[in-house]
Structures are given as structure tokens and as C-alpha cells.
Amino acid sequence: MIEIKNLHKSYKMGSNSLHVLKGINFSVGDGELVAIMGSSGSGKSTLLNILGMLDVLDEGSYTLDGVPIKNLNETKAAQYRNKFLGFVFQSFNLINYKSAMENVALPLYYQKVGRKERQEKALKYLEQVGLREWADHLPSELSGGQKQRVAIARAMAAEPKVLLADEPTGALDSKTSYEVMDLIQKINDAGNTILIVTHEPDIADMCKRIVHLKDGVIVEDKKVTQVRASQYV
Amino acid sequence: MRFLFDSNTWQEIFGSIGKNRTRTIITVIGVLWGIFIYIVLSGAAKGLDNGFEKQFENVAMNSMFAWAQSTSMPYKGFKTGRQLQLKLKDASILKNRIPEIEFIAPRNVKGVFGGSPAQTIRGGKSGSYAVYGDYPISTKIATKKIYDGGRFINDEDIDLARKICVIGERTQKELFESDENPIGSYVRIDNVFFQVVGVHKFTPGGGFESDSDIYIPFSTFKKLYNTGENVGWFAIAAYDDADVIKVEENVKAVLKNIHNVNPKDERAIGSFNLGEIFNRIVGFAKGLTFMSLIVGVATILAGVIGIGNILLISVKERTKELGVRRALGATPREVRSLIILESVFLTMIAGVMGIILGAGVLSIINKMTAELDFPYANPTVPIPYVLGALAIMVVLGTLIGLIPAQRAVSIKPIDALREE
Numbered sequence: 059m060i061e062i063k064n065l066h067k068s069y070k071m072g073s074n075s076l077h078v079l080k081g082i083n084f085s086v087g088d089g090e091l092v093a094i095m096g097s098s099g100s101g102k103s104t105l106l107n108i109l110g111m112l113d114v115l116d117e118g119s120y121t122l123d124g125v126p127i128k129n130l131n132e133t134k135a136a137q138y139r140n141k142f143l144g145f146v147f148q149s150f151n152l153i154n155y156k157s158a159m160e161n162v163a164l165p166l167y168y169q170k171v172g173r174k175e176r177q178e179k180a181l182k183y184l185e186q187v188g189l190r191e192w193a194d195h196l197p198s199e200l201s202g203g204q205k206q207r208v209a210i211a212r213a214m215a216a217e218p219k220v221l222l223a224d225e226p227t228g229a230l231d232s233k234t235s236y237e238v239m240d241l242i243q244k245i246n247d248a249g250n251t252i253l254i255v256t257h258e259p260d261i262a263d264m265c266k267r268i269v270h271l272k273d274g275v276i277v278e279d280k281k282v283t284q285v286r287a288s289q290y291v
Numbered sequence: 292m293r294f295l296f297d298s299n300t301w302q303e304i305f306g307s308i309g310k311n312r313t314r315t316i317i318t319v320i321g322v323l324w325g326i327f328i329y330i331v332l333s334g335a336a337k338g339l340d341n342g343f344e345k346q347f348e349n350v351a352m353n354s355m356f357a358w359a360q361s362t363s364m365p366y367k368g369f370k371t372g373r374q375l376q377l378k379l380k381d382a383s384i385l386k387n388r389i390p391e392i393e394f395i396a397p398r399n400v401k402g403v404f405g406g407s408p409a410q411t412i413r414g415g416k417s418g419s420y421a422v423y424g425d426y427p428i429s430t431k432i433a434t435k436k437i438y439d440g441g442r443f444i445n446d447e448d449i450d451l452a453r454k455i456c457v458i459g460e461r462t463q464k465e466l467f468e469s470d471e472n473p474i475g476s477y478v479r480i481d482n483v484f485f486q487v488v489g490v491h492k493f494t495p496g497g498g499f500e501s502d503s504d505i506y507i508p509f510s511t512f513k514k515l516y517n518t519g520e521n522v523g524w525f526a527i528a529a530y531d532d533a534d535v536i537k538v539e540e541n542v543k544a545v546l547k548n549i550h551n552v553n554p555k556d557e558r559a560i561g562s563f564n565l566g567e568i569f570n571r572i573v574g575f576a577k578g579l580t581f582m583s584l585i586v587g588v589a590t591i592l593a594g595v596i597g598i599g600n601i602l603l604i605s606v607k608e609r610t611k612e613l614g615v616r617r618a619l620g621a622t623p624r625e626v627r628s629l630i631i632l633e634s635v636f637l638t639m640i641a642g643v644m645g646i647i648l649g650a651g652v653l654s655i656i657n658k659m660t661a662e663l664d665f666p667y668a669n670p671t672v673p674i675p676y677v678l679g680a681l682a683i684m685v686v687l688g689t690l691i692g693l694i695p696a697q698r699a700v701s702i703k704p705i706d707a708l709r710e711e
């Protein structure tokens with residue numbers, strides 16, 4: 059699904075150049091649930107941004123679902139993001155003047171899906187995250203966990219190839235975190251490929267594979283026995 | 292285009308402009324005020340224009356008058372100070388020599404420039420009124436509205452020198468009972484009986500005519516007052532496409548030539564040119580219209596710039612939201628369209644409200660001035676002006692929207708999403 063070869067990325071900070079990713083080789087297969095771990099400054103967020111086409115790589119190659127991702131202009135990147143990727147953010151990033159359903163329907167709008175179908179699909183995905191009854195509520199009327207579930211529903215609504223989650227539980231207490239992880243595991247069980255950036259070991263343990271990043275290189279890449287979040291819920 | 296008709300597009304626009312209602316309203320007022328000023332000013336200018344036009348509606352705009360005075364230069368053996376007298380045959384000479392003349396009407400009057408007004412008696416009632424000797428053609432130059440049932444002087448009246456007359460509204464009021472129909476009855480003008488054939492409605496148009504004037508056939512006037520071939524003055528209308536000022540010069544030149552007046556004598560022939568006066572007034576009204584256009588458009592511009600300003604701030608506040616949208620697959624084009632559409636939408640709403648408000652105020656002013664004797668009538672803003680203003684607003688709204696839209700697009704989604 060994801061194929062990365064010899065990925066380099068550096069940022070210019072004034073006259074200095076900060077080499078963040080120093081040759082990453084990494085691949086993710088269909089249906090995997092991967093945790094990317096590392097301390098802050100290890101380059102994990104940069105990696106996720108490049109995977110999410112929010113940032114461009116300096117060197118190396120990136121292939122997503124057989125499509126080489128290179129030389130993207132903003133428009134092309136937006137179309138690929140819309141088609142291939144679903145995003146879940148630490149701070150949810152719901153649009154605060156739109157109801158839960160409208161938030162979920164937004165990526166479908168950019169896919170040029172008709173209004174009726176958008177609403178039906180949005181409701182279907184809200185149902186999946188257990189928030190069908192909250193469809194007409196504004197984000198301000200939802201709890202943190204509910205917001206993140208809406209955000210996940212939104213990411214899933216576009217039926218992406220890969221779900222990218224940047225610290226999805228970072229702003230949640232542990233009980234809600236497990237609820238969200240339970241949801242993510244269920245989505246993964248349905249065959250979806252998911253990448254999670256986290257620095258919490260217990261969250262990482264709920265994935266099937268853990269990739270450790272340190273100073274821009276992968277120091278460890280191991281399969282783990284998945285801890286089911288449902289046992290904590 | 293689908294974009295424009297998608298309810299979600301509009302929902303997004305309403306959503307984002309509804310977020311800060313007070314600010315939106317104040318912004319809208321800026322443009323609203325601009326278009327309001329524009330509509331009211333151009334409507335008022337048009338009203339003034341219409342008012343002037345109404346005052347002149349009974350007179351041919353390209354008409355002029357010429358009369359004889361006394362010479363101020365010696366010429367061909369004639370001494371200075373010779374009193375000139377226009378003659379009836381001058382009319383045909385003028386018409387022959389100056390092809391631009393469409394109508395020429397010789398006129399005489401008693402009781403305006405000289406001579407006493409005619410003593411007019413009917414039964415026990417009497418009054419003194421100015422009497423004009425006229426040809427039917429004079430109505431082509433200055434329209435006379437004749438009341439129902441009556442008529443003006445016709446050619447047969449001239450040929451037979453009939454003793455008929457057309458009286459004025461006031462004359463009718465003073466000599467007849469209110470329930471009496473004057474048509475067909477007789478009045479005694481300077482001791483000669485005349486049959487009344489019509490009553491003319493007086494329309495104020497400047498000049499010396501009034502609502503009590505009596506018109507009789509030129510030939511009858513000639514006999515009654517023994518004026519022979521003398522003519523008081525010529526009323527002349529030029530063709531619509533002719534330059535009446537030029538015609539005026541030509542008329543004077545020809546008259547000087549006929550009457551052996553030094554061509555350089557400025558005082559021998561008097562003339563008055565309605566076209567010039569009218570053009571001056573029309574020019575004034577046009578200038579006003581033009582100025583109101585400039586002021587209106589400038590005010591609209593100021594309002595639109597206000598909208599652009601607000602949207603710039605709004606884009607800054609919405610950086611994160613726009614970043615999310617782009618992460619979810621909004622192309623730069625779609626983000627740009629959203630902001631521009633917001634700008635155009637705000638501008639249009641403000642514009643339509645301003646037009647409605649402006650039209651309301653114009654109609655109130657119209658009602659208030661309807662009773663007054665003030666040259667102001669039917670203040671309208673021509674549809675092309677309104678559509679033009681709307682078009683300007685859409686264009687300006689788009690252009691000004693481009694700035695915040697470009698700002699919105701120039702922010703990279705990764706920067707927009709970066710946690711604080």
C-alpha cells in the first residue's frame with residue numbers, strides 16, 4: 059500500500075539546515091495498523107506529513123497504492139489527499155459552525171458527491187462511530203471523545219486507502235482514548251490500512267506493528283501482539 | 292457552475308459569514324450605503340432632468356425667435372437708429388434661403404410689448420387680455436393644448452379671416468360661468484364679435500405667454516388692428532438634426548440683408564434661442580448625473596474595499612479551518628472560489644438592499660415634491676444604470692475577494708494545521 063525508499067527531508071532554519079529524516083525505508087501493506095513512535099523531534103510528524111502529502115520529500119521515492127507521489131502541485135495533492143487519505147488530528151479540527159453530519163460530509167463534497175448521497179453516507183459513518191443521534195449537533199456541543207469520533211467518521215467518509223492519525227488520543231483522557239482506539243481497531247478489522255503517530259506506549263501496543271523513529275532514522279520496526287482496547291472500555 | 296448552485300456552497304458561505312454577525316452587518320452597511328447614495332443621487336439627477344424637460348415639453352427644443360429692433364450702424368445711406376419692421380414676405384425668403392428651417396410662424400401681438408391689451412367683453416363681464424395674431428403652424432413650434440371639443444386656428448380661418456378666437460383658461464374663468472361651455476359662444480374683442488372655437492390649457496414654459504392669452508387668425512388680426520404686412524416676430528423651428536445656434540445666426544444675417552442693415556450691426560435684429568437655454572439646462576442636469584455617477588461609484592468602491600478588508604481578517608481567523616478543508620481535499624481553486632463567492636455574495640446582498648432602500652427614498656421624495664412648483668419629476672434610475680452598478684459590484688467584489696482568496700491559498704495546509 060505504502061512504499062517509501064531512502065526518504066530524506068531537511069528544513070532550512072536560517073542559514074542552518076535541519077536534517078529531519080535521514081534515509082527512511084519503510085513499507086506498509088494492506089490492512090496494517092502501524093504505530094509510529096518516537097520522542098519529539100524524532101521526525102515522526104514530518105514523516106506523517108509527507109505520507110499525507112502535506113509536505114514534500116527532498117530525496118527518495120514514495121509510492122501510494124501503486125501511484126508514484128512526486129512533483130505534485132497543490133491541486134493534484136488536494137485531489138490525491140481526497141482520494142487516498144483520511145486525516146485524524148490531535149485537536150480534531152472539526153469546523154465549528156458545521157454540524158457533526160456536515161463535518162463528516164465535507165470530504166464527500168470535495169469529491170463532488172451529490173447532496174443527498176453525501177448526507178446518507180455521512181449518517182452511515184456517524185452510525186458506525188455510534189453518533190447517529192448527534193448528527194445535528196455542533197462540535198461545541200460534543201465531548202472530546204465524541205469530537206474525535208466525528209473526526210474519524212469524517213476521515214472514513216471519503217473511503218480512503220489509508221487513514222493517517224496524528225496523535226489521535228493526545229487530547230483525550232485515557233478512558234476516552236481507549237474508546238477511540240477501540241473504534242480505530244474495529245475500522246482496521248474491516249480491512250482498512252491505518253497509521254498512527256503517537257508517543258504513548260499503551261496506544262502503540264494496541265496496533266499490530268510499531269515503528270520506532272529516533273533522530274530521523276528507523277531504529278526499530280517490529281510486529282506486536284495487538285492489545286484489544288475493548289477490554290478497557 | 293455547479294459550484295454556484297450547490298446548496299452546500301451556500302451553506303458554507305452562510306456559515307462563515309454568519310459566524311460574526313455584527314461584523315458582517317457593519318461590512319454590508321458600507322456597500323449598502325454606497326449603492327444607496329448612488330441610486331438616490333442618480334435618481335434625483337434624473338428627476339431634475341425630467342423636471343426641466345417637463346417645463347420645456349410644450350416648446351420645440353430647437354426653436355428660436357427673431358424680432359426687429361432699431362439699427363445701430365449707418366448702412367447704404369440709411370442713418371443710425373432706423374426702426375426696422377419685419378414683413379410677412381420675410382418668412383418665405385427665410386425659409387427659402389435657410390434649408391434648416393422646418394417651420395416658420397409669423398406672429399403679432401397686442402398688449403404685451405406695446406399697445407394696450409384688448410378690451411374683451413361678454414355680457415356683463417369684461418377683462419383686458421393680450422391678443423395674438425397667429426398661423427396654425429405656430430402650434431408646431433410651441434404646442435397648445437386645447438380643451439376637449441375645441442380646436443386651434445386652421446388654414447381656412449386664415450384664408451377667410453374668420454372672426455374666431457382661442458381663449459385662455461383664465462379668460463374662460465373670468466368671462467364664463469363655471470358650468471358654461473364657451474365653445475361656440477361669442478365674445479367682443481375691441482368691439483368686434485369673435486366666436487370662441489377653443490380654450491387652451493396654459494403650460495408654464497418661461498416666456499411671455501400666459502393663461503389669459505387670446506389667439507385669433509393672423510389675417511383677422513391684420514384687419515382688426517390694421518397692421519398690414521407687418522410681423523411682430525418670427526417663431527422658427529429648425530429640423531431636429533440642425534444646429535439651432537447656426538440657424539439663429541443665418542436668420543439674423545438674412546433679415547439684415549432683406550432690410551438693408553449693416554451685416555455687422557449686432558442690435559438691429561433681436562433674437563432668442565430656446566435651444567441654447569435648453570442645452571445649458573440639460574448640460575447642467577447631465578453634469579449632475581455624471582457627478583452622481585462618480586460619487587456613487589466611488590462610495591461603492593469604498594464599501595467594497597471594506598468588504599475586502601473584513602474578508603482578509605476573516606481569512607486570517609479561519610486559517611486552520613481552511614487548512615482542514617485542504618487536508619480533506621479542497622483544491623486551491625475551491626478555496627479561492629469560496630472566499631470570492633463570499634465577497635460577491637456580501638456585495639450583492641448589500642447592493643440589492645441599497646437599491647431597494649434608495650428606490651424607497653426616491654419615491655418618498657417624489658411624493659413630497661409632487662405638489663411643489665419645483666422642476667423635479669419622476670426620479671428614476673435607468674435599468675442599465677442599476678444593472679451596471681450591480682455588474683460593477685460583482686466585478687469589484689470579485690477583484691477585492693481575490694486578495695483574501697490569494698492569501699487563503701498561499702497558506703500551506705501544513706502550516707495551517709500546525710499545532711500552536
